[in-house]
Every structure is written in structure tokens, then in C-alpha cells.
Amino acid sequence: MYTLYYGKGGASLAIHAALKEIGVPYELLEVDLEAGQQRSEEYLRLNPDGRVPTMLVEGKPLREAAALMMILADRHPHSGLAPAPGSLARAEWTELIVWMACNIAAPFRQWFYPGDIGCSKERTETMDALRSKIEAGFAALNARLEAGGPYLLGEQFSGADLMLAMYMRWSRNMPRPATEWPALKQYADILRARPSWRHVNEVEALTGW
């Protein structure tokens, strides 16, 4: 039903874990980002941005991790990836997914690929501004978890937690990793113990978080 094009530890990680949570069969195809496979003609036909993830849904190539999480939650309403469609909790979940995409994933993209905004890693003023933006996002989510965890939606685990675990992992080599916020540290421990998370880490041969 699904084919996921993934890059090790990339923005595909949460979608990989979501597929595992759902329990449907899926095909996994690695895109070797270091070798530049994302810029091959064949891959660009699927994803004109030349990025991972791309997911084939009934053969149709779709991109953007946050969108793919919402698509999977819509198509699998009993998977536990999101609260019931139409509920207030679902509205809150959608808001969270989009908020994190805008306020954490977007500055992360520029942090890792400053060339996107015509910048380079040597431009410390811009890099510091991006880092502050990412840290502000983590601080806000830390406060949210302190106010009512253990998950982003309180007692209920959801696909939003897979997204945040992925974003947090990306910060592991930053000056202030997400795990330095106390509630986020506790949260990371819960998420890292989750079978779907352990599975994808094993399959993608990830280390260091």
C-alpha cells in the first residue's frame, strides 16, 4: 500500500515509525543522501525538491513529513496516530503538527542547509538566529509537557510525538540539545523506549541518540 523513500535519520524517520505503529505492510527504499541520490533524475521525478521523505500512496508520490503524518492519520483512524477525526483533540493535534513544522522543522532545515537561504555556516549571526529559533521552539514544548505530559496531548500518545522525537534527535550535536530541557529529557526517554522507535533505529542503523 505504501512505499517510503527514506534517508537515514532524516525527515522520513517519524513517517517510518508511523508506518510501524499502524502495522500495515510497507516497502522501504533508502535514498543515500551522502551519495546525492536525492538529486538523481529518477528521484526528482518523484520529489522535485530532491528531499526525503517521499511516500507513494497507491502509487502517487507525496512529500513533506508533516503532511505525510496527517495523511497516514486520516487513512488509519484507528491507528492511534491522532485523535478521532472532527474532535477538538484532533484540531489541537493538527495545530501542533503544523506549529512544529513551521517553528522547528523549518529553522532546522535552514540550520542544516543554510545554502537554502543564501547563507553559509560561517555566517554566525544567521546561524545563531536559527539556533535561537529552534531553542525557543523546544522551550515552548518543554513548558507544554511540564504543564501536562507525558505526551504532547497529555495522556494520549500520538504521531505528533514521533515528529517531536525526530526533531529532538536532530538537535543532539547542537550547542544546546533538546534533552537539556528537563521535561523534554524525560519525554525522550519514554519515546526512545517505544517499540516503533526502537525498530526504526535498528533498521536505519542509527546510533547516538
Ligand SMILES: N[C@@H](CCC(=O)N[C@@H](CS)C(=O)NCC(=O)O)C(=O)O
Ligand atoms: N520540509 C521537508 C524537509 C525535508 C528535508 O529537508 N529532508 C532532508 C533530510 S532531513 C533532505 O532530504 N536532505 C537532502 C538534501 O536537501 O539534499 C519535510 O519535512 O519533509
